[in-house]
Amino acid sequence: MTADTAQEFYGRWERLYDLIARRTPGIPALRRRGALACRLEPGDTVVEMGCGTGANLPYLREQVGPDGTVVGIDFTGPVLERARTHTAEYDNVHVVRGDATQPPIGFDADTMDGRADIDAILATFVVGMLADPPGAVDDWCELVGPDGHVVLANAALSDEWYALPVNAVFRAVVVLSTPPTTKLRYEGQPHRRLDEKIAGAHSRLRERSSAVADETHVFGVVRLTGGRLE
Ligand SMILES: C[S@@+](CC[C@H](N)C(=O)[O-])C[C@H]1O[C@@H](n2cnc3c(N)ncnc32)[C@H](O)[C@@H]1O
Numbered sequence: 001m002t003a004d005t006a007q008e009f010y011g012r013w014e015r016l017y018d019l020i021a022r023r024t025p026g027i028p029a030l031r032r033r034g035a036l037a038c039r040l041e042p043g044d045t046v047v048e049m050g051c052g053t054g055a056n057l058p059y060l061r062e063q064v065g066p067d068g069t070v071v072g073i074d075f076t077g078p079v080l081e082r083a084r085t086h087t088a089e090y091d092n093v094h095v096v097r098g099d100a101t102q103p104p105i106g107f108d109a110d111t112m113d114g115r116a117d118i119d120a121i122l123a124t125f126v127v128g129m130l131a132d133p134p135g136a137v138d139d140w141c142e143l144v145g146p147d148g149h150v151v152l153a154n155a156a157l158s159d160e161w162y163a164l165p166v167n168a169v170f171r172a173v174v175v176l177s178t179p180p181t182t183k184l185r186y187e188g189q190p191h192r193r194l195d196e197k198i199a200g201a202h203s204r205l206r207e208r209s210s211a212v213a214d215e216t217h218v219f220g221v222v223r224l225t226g227g228r229l230e
Pocket of ligand 1: 050052056073101124126130
């Protein structure tokens with residue numbers, strides 16, 4: 001999937017996506033868990049990569065309090081507008097347009113020094129859209145540095161005993177919500193490709209960190225992995 005296709009898709013469907021992102025049963029609880037797994041303290045700084053319409057941002061703001069900083073990054077303009085509207089009441093929640101694989105944060109480009117003071121990075125339902133999910137996880141681990149936290153949540157095929165019907169629904173949702181690119185149609189099984197990307201990203205995070213969370217939610221379909229960097 002190209003960046004243009006993704007932006008066009010989410011730009012067009014942002015209102016519907018926002019509804020699904022906030023109202024799907026089980027998802028608000030997952031968002032709270034994701035924010036808790038970031039292990040934030042009051043006053044901390046947390047960045048959400050691919051924040052979409054901002055459904056996680058209030059949970060992150062809850063963790064860092066009024067003295068902390070929350071930054072949401074996404075490359076789709078219309079979803080960011082909605083995220084801004086949802087977080088307008090907080091002056092320490094910032095929504096920035098940028099690429100999660102080259103985030104507009106980090107080292108000072110002029111002096112090349114000073115690690116960005118980021119305590120945690122959260123990315124929910126995003127890594128499956130990236131060309132190199134394990135590579136992105138590596139970069140995010142570098143950004144938070146030692147003692148920082150990286151947390152991923154993604155939907156993938158369930159392996160619970162009731163997996164058959166759950167996976168059938170999941171496949172249908174993935175096929176319907178995958179932007180219609182020729183490449184994915186050609187590959188024929190977008191859910192398989194998505195599964196591989198997600199598994200790769202979560203494994204990389206497990207390899208690079210000590211686990212603070214490794215659990216499934218929403219009938220085993222959503223995996224949440226959180227790690228503290230050494
Ligand atoms: C499925 S939505 C998830 C949104 C949000 N994280 C949530 O949990 O509701 C994926 C979002 O990732 C964004 N996205 C995908 N690839 C991106 C990239 N390389 N850089 C920034 N945003 C990206 C899309 O614009 C879209 O808003």
